Amino acid sequence: MPAIPPQAPRSRVPAPRPRKPKPRTRYHHGDLRRALLEETVRIIRDEGVAGLTLRTVGARLGVSRTAMYRHFADKSALLAAVSRDGFTQLRVALQAAFDGGGRDREAFDAQGRAYVEFAIANPSHYRVMFGGFVDKSCVDPALAAEADGAFQVLVDTLVELQARGVLRQDEPRQLALFVWSLVHGLAMLVIDGQLQGRPAADDLLGFTFRRMWSGLEA
Amino acid sequence: MPAIPPQAPRSRVPAPRPRKPKPRTRYHHGDLRRALLEETVRIIRDEGVAGLTLRTVGARLGVSRTAMYRHFADKSALLAAVSRDGFTQLRVALQAAFDGGGRDREAFDAQGRAYVEFAIANPSHYRVMFGGFVDKSCVDPALAAEADGAFQVLVDTLVELQARGVLRQDEPRQLALFVWSLVHGLAMLVIDGQLQGRPAADDLLGFTFRRMWSGLEA
DNA sequence: ACCTGAACACCGTTCAAGT
């Protein structure tokens, strides 16, 4: 349950000196692109993807609603950037969980837990990443690279566990897809509310990892 | 790759006898609701959810674009009905695969395969069912019941496999959620195109079921 | 380069009115 970050209410015009007709210093100090992206992520978190409106993004930034088109081709491209940003965050979280946990079998469970926790903490963001919102016809190569990067963290983790002799010597990418399917499916079911009245997410997570290991240990 | 069903081009007005001012026989012979639902499913299959427009649905049926509101509260309710319809189809397919396969361990694999195949054959429909499109605030109880029905087929299947002694004696619902997560995650990754250039879906399916069984057998 | 503001072609939904 991430708290809403502290954020000064934005006024449309800074208006420090209202004497000249319209000084209107160049908006956004050089990084409107980043500001647009962050504001979009914020709106998606608070209102969901369906509540995202390009007009609102502009208005909240004190900028014309067409200013966005200088930085993104269209709404789909903006969502692709949001998706890319999500994969970056996910990659960092997965790596941190494994490294911080001691790079062993228990650390791998912590990594899986971090995956599901990311989805629970950012359900709308997660849905943008996997919900088929970004237009497949114009796949951002940067997005594909970032998604691959997150997947690669998992592959590397599995290779390391194989080297330690605790994990079966199957093809690492196939093992990674097996694990990814499991945590991805679990995450989706949780954030979709399909677990209503069923075993709590935490119990299920523990059970899932035990069964998974039972199928994967060397 | 389902072919586009044969469909006569619709004219707004039949106009067989243009003498009387406007005879306009009562449209849709009593089941506009079903016609709306079927047309919506067709549009979603061909164009995706993003391509769905209430105006188009009406136009394709030769009906005013507001006629829909006699049968569905709003667009979200229409999508909820689509979702419900999908869960019905899925439930029937899962049951048929297990029954037709001989109700044993291999039949269970066939059921899993049927699950993933349903998602691959109807990716957009599947996304409506799990993509968070239906408004959670007004959950259709009929939809919840139908989703539960599909889940129950899996639970019943697992109970039967336990009785045959081929499956661990864990809590069936927890086992079912484990399996569901796995096939659901697999299905999502496949229809999202995340498996590009990676092991073919069919190989992965076989590998996944083998690892799964290794963690589940009694 | 970067941004504006008007305009365009859409969209879901409401509602008084018809039969």
Add this chain to the structure above:
DNA sequence: ACCTGAACACCGTTCAAGT
């Protein structure tokens, strides 16, 4: 009951124009 047609308040995107 069931459906229409006009109207309302939106939406993404384009584009000539400003600096």
